[in-house]
Amino acid sequence: MVTFTDSVCVTSEFNISDSAFHIHKDMKIVFKYSFVSWDKPWRICLKSESYGLIQIDDDRTWIQTVKTVHETYLPVGLQIAILCVLFAISALCSGLTLGLMALTPQELKILISSGTPTEKKYADAILPIRLHGTRLLCTVIIMNVIVNTGITLLFDDLAEGVVAFVASAVGIVIFGEILPQSICVKYGLAVGANTIYITKFFMMILFPVTWPLARVLDKYAGVDIETVNRSRMVEMLKMNMDESAACDIDLSTLKIAIGAMELTKKCVKDVMTDIDVKNLLYVSDLALIGKDNYITVKAVARFNKRRLRIVDENMPLTALMDEFKMGDYHLAMVAKATEVKKHHNGKFVDDKIDNFIIKSMQLVEATMLSTSESNEEHAMTLVGLITLEDITEELLQAEITDETDFYVTDDSLKKRRTNTSKKHAPELFCSEKKSERLSLHMLNMTQRWLLDKTPLFSGMNPKAFENLIQRNIREVLIVPPKNSTSRGTLNLYEKGVMSKRFVLILEGKATIRFNDRDLVFEVGSWTSFGGAILEKVEECLVDQKGSLAC
Incomplete structure (x- = not known):
């Protein structure tokens, strides 16, 4: 029989008979027993048929049943508060990795130049540290790794085994990665600007590590420089064409910008x-x-x-x-x-x-x-x-496209443009009336044209020449009657009818018809008729004998 006592064998507390032994040999016995919690160690007492109870004083056989209290690194409340702070820092570092690094220095300079007042303020605060892109990246990554490691250690101290692993993994993934990155991808500029001093503090304390690491990376991996060439800019403008209404961009202006940028790549044959x-x-x-x-x-x-x-x-x-x-x-x-x-x-x-x-x-x-x-x-x-x-x-x-001209679409399809414009104030007459005075520019052009065509006006006083032109300006109004599909006509010249007029078209068009030859064509600005009259006048001025014959 085996007994257990906390003092002497006479006052044994637990007795185990040989019938409860799983294995019973001369040198070995095996049994199973549950002890109650006690502050003193339990000692073994053996009893045989020939001897009484014999206590074994070897302390290696003593059994301690005192429940050990788990001691944490810090008080539980303080440790939970530290975990919350570490989660916040982890979320910040993870968000800044995506938010700040996604903003290139070129984009920040654009925001400073053409953004809203709030965007200008945020971009101006972020740009100085973003110019040190590699060191900033090393800082936020190293801080993120350090903080996540601390979270894992604290969870392992608070819990054990699988519970600590699952709690730390779920917390880091949800609160340290997914949530902050989903927020910073949309509001990275605001988050980065409002936490700029925290970022600078991290860069300062990690400077001995990040500075040499950034120098090595810049040397072998290249400097963080992004350039936007013409092709990329054109594609960006084309991508924004479908969103022009939402982006408050005029579609026609966008097309002009695209056409101007693509013009240098095109040749005449295009x-x-x-x-x-x-x-x-x-x-x-x-x-x-x-x-x-x-x-x-x-x-x-x-x-x-x-x-x-x-x-x-x-x-x-x-x-x-x-x-x-x-x-x-x-x-x-x-x-x-x-x-x-x-x-x-x-x-x-x-x-x-x-x-x-x-x-x-x-x-x-x-x-x-x-x-x-x-x-x-x-x-x-x-x-x-x-x-x-x-x-x-x-x-x-x-x-x-002109009013009546053929026009070509994509160099393949020809069709005539139809005039769909509505008449605002129909007038029921076709008339010729005296026009307003010509502008100075138009007057100078008319004078030069007449002087180039005939020497008749070369000796005329400039003021008289100007008055001659201004007093003989005529405006022709040709408006069809209401609900009429045909335009009215006003004849400048007619076959068989003598005319004393020299006509120079300054604006508009005239139609010349040769009915006996079935020939019709249009003439436009700076086309003249009646040149023979000017020649006859010139002959009369030169001929000193036959002035009456003129």
């Missing part, structure tokens, strides 16, 4: 109108040709010798626009760079048309000879034409 040009012929060239005169179009074109600018299809649009802005011409033919045979010392060698076109850079005759008659050395292929209007459309990213 915006030209594809044609197969043989000659250049003006409608006015046909006005004086009788219908019974069998004159070929080629002969008319070669006789008038209209001159035109020819450009290479790969010429940048910006360079051609600079030429158009000089005012000499606003239309050019486009030639394709093809390989031609060039005769040299009795042999034909290959050469490119590029050099010929680029080096010429001058006005050349558009009335080219046919392929069989042309000089093979200077052969070229005209593939289209381009005007200032084409470049303007590409810049504005919109089609410009």
